[in-house]
Structures are given as structure tokens and as C-alpha cells.
Amino acid sequence: MKVLIVTAGSRGDVQPYAALALALKAAGHEPVLAAATRSGGIFAGLGFRFVELDEGPMRLVDNTERRGTLALVREAMGMLSKTFADAWDVASEGADIVVHHPGVMVGPHLAERLDVPSVLGAFTPLHVPTAAFPMPLLPSWTPPAFNRISYRLVDGISLPYRKLLTQWRADTLGLPPGRGRQDVVMHAFSEHVVPRPRDWPATALTTGYWFLPSPEDYVLPQALQDFAKGTTVYIGFGSMTRDDPGRRTEVVLEAVRLAGVRAILAKGWGGLAAPDLPDNVMMVDQVPHDRLFPFVDAVVHHGGAGTAAAAAAAGRPQVLCPFLADQPYWGRRMHELGVAPPALPQRGLDSGELAASIKEALSRSAAAAALGERIRAEDGTGKAVHALERLCPTSGR
Incomplete structure (x- = not known):
């Protein structure tokens, strides 16, 4: 079975699909991971075919404050054409099934053109309406009567790009106007x-998390292991680049002092920066979460789905400081599960509140450990592979 996986975004948007590609390869299938990302070097040597698509709107990620929303949309549309073209170059080689990231608008259209099943790989429950809870990008106080209908807002996210997609379908794929194919x-x-x-x-379907294991020969640096022997928290805000990283770092350092803990700070894409650090703080660049988190006592982060998942699987309590999008939702979920205090939005983040939340998180270790055991017992990528095989029963291996 040849599986075309198309994604885009930061490392967190690509890494789960790389995990799926590895599982498919191990099961005897032929995965092709095509990604518009800045993190391509991380995934190019994992044993399956990796194709780096044009970065497209990712170029805007470092400098969004100076533009309004409409200007950003216009710039993004102007950058998408090359990404779309690159994606079709890969898809035109053929595939038995297409798996795609929600933000990759061409996935369903490629599947329709190839006449193969299309699978949306979702990290947040945004795409299937339910009466159980509102669309996760909305605040929790949304009236329950509007829960199901609220999911119509997801369609509005891609509305500015409909004309571009329709034109691309006609010019490149030879297809009439349409929404593309979506099977699962x-x-x-x-x-x-x-x-x-x-x-x-x-x-x-719900499969469980798609975790990409670190290389078997990777060993966490001894300096990190030694540093984390006291009560230690990890603090990192991923690829979030808004606001002033210097001020944010000052807030974090003061919170660490007030909480009386040691801290490992992750540099990210500009989220934290400091020339001088106290002895109880260490800064790192890229360290695999699955290797680092078991050594710390709590994880402070931006609320990204991938980091929340890694902390939960490690059995560590969390403090979530969301910026935008689905991050507040994961803050609510982790609090509801009893493994995190109420989320602290990044806007107006305060040292005293952050210190108090770190202390509260440390008191939730037992609940976090129990959740971690249940998550580690799942085989997310294995279940996903079996589901894809059921969708393509005649494709072979």
C-alpha cells in the first residue's frame, strides 16, 4: 500500500505524521511524507521517503505583528501556489490513499483526482460535529444548544482560499468546482x-497518539540528567513568537525563583531568550520530549497538542499558558482531567500567578502518573495502520 501523507507547519505539525510513516514502513507499506515545513532536516533521514514542499505561508511566521489579518491572508494566498504545485508533483506519482493535515487544503483534492480514499489526520476534535462539546476554538461558555452547529465555523477558516482552490482544481487537476474527497x-x-x-x-476514529520515538542510541546529556536531580520543571513555548521574548523570559525566571524550583528552558523559535541565567536555570535548544520529560517534575508550555500529549504520556503534571487557536482547549482539557491547574493565558502572564500554578501542578503528580500509564498502554500508530489497511484492503503491501 502506497500512502501519501501531506502536511505543513512547525515540527509539532509534522512529527506525528512521521511517526505514522515509520509505523507504515515497519508494517511493509510504502509511505511518502510530503511536508511544507521549516523542520525538514529532522525527518529526512528516518528510513522512509521524505519530500520537502515549498514553505509557502510558513515564511510569514516570524513577522506577523506588523500586518493586519486581511493583509496576511493575501500574502498567504500569494505563497500557496508553489506549495500546491509541489504537492501535486508528488501525488501525480500515484498513491493508494492520501492522509493529510487539516491545514493542508489540497489533501482532499489530491485524493479526488487520484480516486483514492482520503483520511484527515486530526490532533484536535475540530472536524466532526458533536453535541457533547462546542467546536474547540470557541470558549467553554458557548451555550450547549449551539455545540453541534458551532462546527460550521471550521468551514469558514478556509473560505478566503476557496477561489484559489477552485482555480487550482481546474487548471492543475482538471476537476470542476468541489470540496474534494473525505472518507475518514x-x-x-x-x-x-x-x-x-x-x-x-x-x-x-480515535487511534491514540502518534508518537515518534527518539533514536534508540540517543542518550539524554549527563549534564541535563544531573541538573534535574532536584525538583525541576520544563518550560518551553514551542514555535510561538508573539510579543517580547525578553520580557517573557523575565516573567518566567521570576516565577521560577518564587516557586523555588529548578528549570530547564527551551529556546524554541524565539519564545524565550536570556543572556545570563541563574544557577537554578538551564537553557536547551532541541531535546526530545519523550527523553526529557521523564526527568522533570512538571511541564510548563504553550498548550500545543503535541507538547500536551508528550507531557501527559510521560505522566507529568502541566501548566498550560496558551497563545491562540486550540491551545486554550487543551488547557481546559488537562485541567478537567486533574493533571493541570487552570490555564494561564500568555497575554498578561504574571510571575506570581505562574509560580503559584507551578506549585499547584506539582501537587497533581499522582493524577498525571495515572493518566500517563493509560496513554502509554495505547498503540496509536498501530491502530492507525490497521485502519488504513481496512480502507485499502486490495492494495497489498
């Missing part, structure tokens, strides 16, 4: 974190 939504998160709503259709 495969949720790559744990049922212990988001229980399956009763009103989801059979085409909405």
Missing part, C-alpha cells in the same frame, strides 16, 4: 484525554 477523520489523540462522543459517526 482519524483522531490522533487518546480516548482517555478526549472520550469519544456518542454521536460521532463510524467514519470518525
Whole structure:
């Protein structure tokens, strides 16, 4: 079975699909991972074919404050054409099934052109309406009567790009106007974190997380292991680049002092920066979460789905400081599960509140450890591979 996987974005948007590609390869299939990303070098040597697509709107990620929303949309549309063209170059080689990231608008259209099943790989329950909870980009106080209808807002996200997609379908794929093909939504998160709503259709699957294991020969640097022997928290905000990283780092350092803990700070894409650090703080660049988190006592992060999943699987309590998008949702979920205090939005982040949240998180270690055991017992990528095989029973290996 030849599986075309198309994704885009930061490392967190690509890494789960790389995990799926590895599992497919191990099962005897032929995965091709095509990604518009800045993190391509990380995935190019994992043993399956990796194709780096044009970066497209990722070029805007470092400098968004100076533009309004409409200007950003216009710039993004102007950058998408090359990404679309690159994606079709790969797809035109053929595939038995297409798996795609929600933000990759061409995935369903490529599947329609190839006349093969299309699978949306989702990290957040945004794409299947339910009466159980509102669309996760909305605040929690949304009236329950509007829960199901609120999912229509997801369609509005791609509305500015419909004309561009329609033109591309006609010019490149030779297809009439349409929404593309969508057969299955495969949720790559744990049922212990988001229980399956009763009103989801059979085409909405939950597999468990798609974790990419670190290389077997990777050993966490001894300096990090030694540093983390006291009560230590990890603090990192991923690829979030908004606001002033210098000020944010000052807030974090003061919170660490007030909480009386040691801290490992992750530099990210500009989220944290400091020329001088106290003895109880160490800064790192790229360290695999699955190797680092078991050594720390709590994880402070931006609320990205991937980091929340890694901390939960490690059995570590969390403090979530969301910026935007689905991050507040994961803050609510982790609090509801008892493994995190209430989320602290990045806007107006305060040292005293952050210190108090770190102390509260440390008191939730038992609940976090129990959740971690349940998550580690799942085989997310294995279940995903079996689901794809059921969708293509005649494709062979």
C-alpha cells in the first residue's frame, strides 16, 4: 500500500505524521511524507521517503505583528501556489490513499483526482460535529444548544482560499468546482484525554497518539540528567513568537525563583531568550520530549497538542499558558482531567500567578502518573495502520 501523507507547519505539525510513516514502513507499506515545513532536516533521514514542499505561508511566521489579518491572508494566498504545485508533483506519482493535515487544503483534492480514499489526520476534535462539546476554538461558555452547529465555523477558516482552490482544481487537476474527497477523520489523540462522543459517526476514529520515538542510541546529556536531580520543571513555548521574548523570559525566571524550583528552558523559535541565567536555570535548544520529560517534575508550555500529549504520556503534571487557536482547549482539557491547574493565558502572564500554578501542578503528580500509564498502554500508530489497511484492503503491501 502506497500512502501519501501531506502536511505543513512547525515540527509539532509534522512529527506525528512521521511517526505514522515509520509505523507504515515497519508494517511493509510504502509511505511518502510530503511536508511544507521549516523542520525538514529532522525527518529526512528516518528510513522512509521524505519530500520537502515549498514553505509557502510558513515564511510569514516570524513577522506577523506588523500586518493586519486581511493583509496576511493575501500574502498567504500569494505563497500557496508553489506549495500546491509541489504537492501535486508528488501525488501525480500515484498513491493508494492520501492522509493529510487539516491545514493542508489540497489533501482532499489530491485524493479526488487520484480516486483514492482520503483520511484527515486530526490532533484536535475540530472536524466532526458533536453535541457533547462546542467546536474547540470557541470558549467553554458557548451555550450547549449551539455545540453541534458551532462546527460550521471550521468551514469558514478556509473560505478566503476557496477561489484559489477552485482555480487550482481546474487548471492543475482538471476537476470542476468541489470540496474534494473525505472518507475518514482519524483522531490522533487518546480516548482517555478526549472520550469519544456518542454521536460521532463510524467514519470518525480515535487511534491514540502518534508518537515518534527518539533514536534508540540517543542518550539524554549527563549534564541535563544531573541538573534535574532536584525538583525541576520544563518550560518551553514551542514555535510561538508573539510579543517580547525578553520580557517573557523575565516573567518566567521570576516565577521560577518564587516557586523555588529548578528549570530547564527551551529556546524554541524565539519564545524565550536570556543572556545570563541563574544557577537554578538551564537553557536547551532541541531535546526530545519523550527523553526529557521523564526527568522533570512538571511541564510548563504553550498548550500545543503535541507538547500536551508528550507531557501527559510521560505522566507529568502541566501548566498550560496558551497563545491562540486550540491551545486554550487543551488547557481546559488537562485541567478537567486533574493533571493541570487552570490555564494561564500568555497575554498578561504574571510571575506570581505562574509560580503559584507551578506549585499547584506539582501537587497533581499522582493524577498525571495515572493518566500517563493509560496513554502509554495505547498503540496509536498501530491502530492507525490497521485502519488504513481496512480502507485499502486490495492494495497489498
